[in-house]
Amino acid sequence: MPPKRGKTGPRGDAWAADAWAADAWAADAWAADAWAADNGWGSNGWASGWASGRSTKYSTAPSSASVKPAEELKLMAAKAKDIYEELPRTGKKLWKVLGTCIQNTLSAGVIHFERDLRVELDTAVGEHTLQRQSGSQWILSMGSSKYYISVRAEVLGNPDLLSELKRTTRAVKATLLNNGAEWLHDLVDNPHLKSSFLQSAHNYQDEDQGKGGRRSAGEVEGELCEICSKPWGQDRVGGKHMCRIVVSFHCCASKWTSMAARYNHEEARVMGQKCKKCGNYGKPSDKWQLADNVMPGEGTKPHRSELCETCEKYGNCRGAFSDPFVVASALEMYCGWPARWQKHGAAAVWTAKVEDAIVVLQPHVHVAEYW
Numbered sequence: 001m002p003p004k005r006g007k008t009g010p011r012g013d014a015w016a017a018d019a020w021a022a023d024a025w026a027a028d029a030w031a032a033d034a035w036a037a038d039n040g041w042g043s044n045g046w047a048s049g050w051a052s053g054r055s056t057k058y059s060t061a062p063s064s065a066s067v068k069p070a071e072e073l074k075l076m077a078a079k080a081k082d083i084y085e086e087l088p089r090t091g092k093k094l095w096k097v098l099g100t101c102i103q104n105t106l107s108a109g110v111i112h113f114e115r116d117l118r119v120e121l122d123t124a125v126g127e128h129t130l131q132r133q134s135g136s137q138w139i140l141s142m143g144s145s146k147y148y149i150s151v152r153a154e155v156l157g158n159p160d161l162l163s164e165l166k167r168t169t170r171a172v173k174a175t176l177l178n179n180g181a182e183w184l185h186d187l188v189d190n191p192h193l194k195s196s197f198l199q200s201a202h203n204y205q206d207e208d209q210g211k212g213g214r215r216s217a218g219e220v221e222g223e224l225c226e227i228c229s230k231p232w233g234q235d236r237v238g239g240k241h242m243c244r245i246v247v248s249f250h251c252c253a254s255k256w257t258s259m260a261a262r263y264n265h266e267e268a269r270v271m272g273q274k275c276k277k278c279g280n281y282g283k284p285s286d287k288w289q290l291a292d293n294v295m296p297g298e299g300t301k302p303h304r305s306e307l308c309e310t311c312e313k314y315g316n317c318r319g320a321f322s323d324p325f326v327v328a329s330a331l332e333m334y335c336g337w338p339a340r341w342q343k344h345g346a347a348a349v350w351t352a353k354v355e356d357a358i359v360v361l362q363p364h365v366h367v368a369e370y371w
Helices: 049-053 069-086 089-107 113-125 159-189 191-210 309-314 324-335
Strands: 129-132 137-142 145-156 240-251 254-264 341-344 349-354 357-369
Touching: 069 145, 069 349, 069 357, 089 113, 089 145, 089 324, 089 341, 089 349, 089 357, 113 129, 113 137, 145 309, 145 324, 159 191, 159 324, 191 324, 309 357, 324 349, 324 357
Parallel strands: none
Antiparallel strands: 129 137, 137 145, 145 357, 240 254, 341 349, 349 357
């Protein structure tokens, strides 16, 4: 029997359940339409323990992306380095703090990422305010300066494994947050309970599958968007719901179509994408379609995040903003053993090789206002 939980002594307010509220990890962060056709998750399968009962099979067909995972990772790391080097001094500090907290989670076993982040920020930058938007996205204010900071998770290669890991991640989040975040508190007090926690998440996943699926802890009830008919709590970037759309842009006598564009309700506009020739934002077509209504073609190219306004501001418009502990736990549960994480490049990108895919965790900082 797993050890009895909830008997580990008093818990401080810093671990309050509202700090890990379900809407902080909106289910859309791992929804299928959040990922490019050239991304996915790989696995060596279940190796031991409860993993031996897994019977799900998957295709190992090569990705349709024109860029191989290793090459895409190289480009990603180079871009991260460029972004870091262009940041002001305080922005660089914030980037390093995020990197430290990711490292603490992956190698030192830190459970409560946001609490660790707040402690590190107090030491590194002093007085500030930190407001979580959704998932692992925050707005940090210091005097008249404002920064968007986030941790993004991406997968390079093998798109066929997405649905299985999405299900695993939802089970991890739901188990962690159920019953007033009971498991979260217990893991903070007793990290050695990790194997029992993963077993509980596995049991939750089996029960959920047996019932044909149910709403997980990350999904948010409420009114639907009048444009895309999805809950306002889904498809959030920077704390705001932005519809996923497919739209064409025009500039320099050229036309290109983005399969990963966003419609900003608050500003009533399509988020911009830059022309690769002149660097200015292209003019979006007045006619666009919801992304769910369009199937990516075989020749679909990787998303040019360096030209995307949403990616520039928030870190990643297609991947997931997920807590590193949840990502690492989901991978461990999926593979049957802890993933082997490695730091890649000077800008602190963390990677784990899982079969033919590469899982990436990366910090991101964008200067919204700087004085």
